[in-house]
Amino acid sequence: MSNAPSHLKYAKSHEWVELVSDDTYRVGISDHAQDLLGDMVFIELPEVGQALSAQDECAVVESVKAASDVYSPLSGEVVEVNEELVENPDLVNRDAYGDGWLFTVKASDPGELAVLMSADEYIKLSRDDDH
Amino acid sequence: MGAKTALYQEHLNLGAKVVDFAGWDMPLHYGSQVEEHYKVRGDAGMFDVSHMTFVDLKGERVREFLRYLLANNVDRLKSPGRALYTCMLNEQGGVVDDLIVYYFDETYFRMVVNAATHDKDMVWIERHAVIFDVSVTELTDVALLAVQGPEARNKVHDLLSPAQREKAEALAPFNAVESEGFFISRTGYTGEDGYEVMVPADQAVDFWRRLHKIGVHPVGLGARDTLRLEAGMDLYSAEMDEETSPLEAGLKWTVAWEPQDRNFIGRAALEPQYNAIPARKLVGLILDDRGVLRGHQRVIVDGQVVGEVTSGSFSPTLGKAIAFARVPYDVSGQVLVEMRGKQLPARVVKPPFVRHGKACFE
Structure with a gap:
């Protein structure tokens, strides 16, 4: 069973969001998502400075099995991307909630967090996914 | 719920991600298919390929039957245990399946065909075998373990009895030998050296565990696909099928055109194409x-x-x-x-x- 830390918020499209400081949030894909996709081979990241609207396709994670779009859970501006993933895409598999983070966004509307799910809600959703 | 091999519980115990493959519950990987791929390229990995179809063919006219059934020529098989890769064609020159055929003696050959084509293959083989009075028997109480990689043969040798070991060590590539209930074949689908070892189903778990214990890594179907692709080996239903001629699937080398008087199924359809540019x-x-x-x-x-x-x-x-x-x-x-x-x-x-x-x- 894949895990979902309780201090994160989750999107239906399997991204997680972590508060870094003030209005800045880190984004990645869930352990459940990486498990479904299998070994990552290429990660396409957004540009630093890129403006995002919530639900925008802003990254691609491509595994041996399939390419999958990543949707920004929040609107705002990309302030940092995880360059490590270019050479080591498997960090997403090994540490989806840590070293496998994708980008950080300076949120323009933190109110959008309210529509994201708690860990419990997300675990329930990913369990239903399995059946 | 699909069919299960004798090793199904072993796969679960090793944390396999199980997927349906042609009606079988098979391991896709045991964590990372890329890691498993590297193990086979650099060391030794083992695959459960017991889902494949094993068919024993017996009869006085079995060689004559296979000369007709298969596009490659079984007359290339002269010494016992020798193996041959071949396509089995339909009348239109399309590929019914690709397979390996083994020669034991003039009344006994064995074929290993794909799992995904099991039903149609059995119908096809039996339909033609009856004309040659050849008996067709599917082996169902066996397991097939492919052990592949630069260290694969050495590791298998360590687990064999002295008699089995002596025979295995003497095997040239694409040869097989039966010894004390094991059918040991120096073949594979990875581009590496190694064996495919057929064992009685009730000995499969023991052999698998002993291989694992000496450091042979379990490998799933995911890495099996990337290994065969790197090795340039066709996959039935991807590179060829009943609508595709072997001449357009990189398999011209497997169609034995000489001698010209050997009639085989599909020959007439391929004849005009054989010397033409496809x-x-x-x-x-x-x-x-x-x-x-x-x-x-x-x-x-x-x-x-x-x-x-x-x-x-x-x-x-x-x-x-x-x-x-x-x-x-x-x-x-x-x-x-x-x-x-x-x-x-x-x-x-x-x-x-x-x-x-x-x-x-x-």
């Missing part, structure tokens, strides 16, 4: 950009769709995507492949892509 050919593609080639992506030359990728994946050994594609005969150099709304350039090469762990394409 309309299409199977090539290798390498993508130097980031992205993954995958089956059914369209291949574009001069703005026209000219063919498609038959199977593709990420090559762990090369660190980039590779594929087979079927294209018009005159295509060479570079093509474009359409993926995710983009057209990326791919190099046209002659497979295999990897031999003995190293890049080797032309």
Whole structure:
């Protein structure tokens, strides 16, 4: 069973969001998502400075099995991307909630967090996914 | 719920991600298919391929039957245990299946055919066998373990009885031997040296555990596919099928045209094509950009769709995507492949892509 830390918020499209400081949030894909996709081979990241609207396709994670779009859970501006993933895409598999983070966004509307799910809600959703 | 091999519980115990493959519950990987791929290229890995179909053929006219049934010529098999890769064609020259046939003696051969084509293969084989009074018996109480990699043979040797070991060590590639209930074949589907060992189903778990204990890594179907792709080996239903001639699937070398008086199923249909330039050919593609080639992506030359990728994946050994594609005969150099709304350039090469762990394409 894949895990979902309780201090994160989750999107239906399997991204997680972590508060870094003030209005800045880190984004990645869930352990459940990486498990479904299998070994990552290429990660396409957004540009630093890129403006995002919530639900925008802003990254691609491509595994041996399939390419999958990543949707920004929040609107705002990309302030940092995880360059490590270019050479080591498997960090997403090994540490989806840590070293496998994708980008950080300076949120323009933190109110959008309210529509994201708690860990419990997300675990329930990913369990239903399995059946 | 699909069919299960004798090793199903072992796969679960090792944390396998189990998927349906042709009605069988089979391990896709045990954590990381890329890691498993590297183990086979650099050390030794083991695959449960017990889902494949094993068919024993017996009768006074069995050689004559196989000369007719198979596109390659079983007359190449003269010494006991010798194996031959071949296609089994339909009357139109399309491929019913690809398989390995073993010779034991003049009244006894064995074939190993694909799992996904089990039902139609059995019907096809039996329909023709009856004419030659050949008996067709499927082996169902056996398991097949493929042990592959540069260290595979040494590791298997360590687990064999002295008699089995002596016979195995003497095997040349594409030869097999039966010894004390084990059928040991120096064959595989990875481009590495190794064995495929057929054991009685009730000994499969023990043999699997003993292999695991001496450091042979379990490998799933995911890595099996990337290994065979790197090795330039066709997969039935991807590179060829009943509508595709072996001449357009890179398998001309497996069609034995001589002697000309050997009639085999499909010969008449292929005859006009054999010495002609085929309309299409199977090539290798390498993508130097980031992205993954995958089956059914369209291949574009001069703005026209000219063919498609038959199977593709990420090559762990090369660190980039590779594929087979079927294209018009005159295509060479570079093509474009359409993926995710983009057209990326791919190099046209002659497979295999990897031999003995190293890049080797032309």
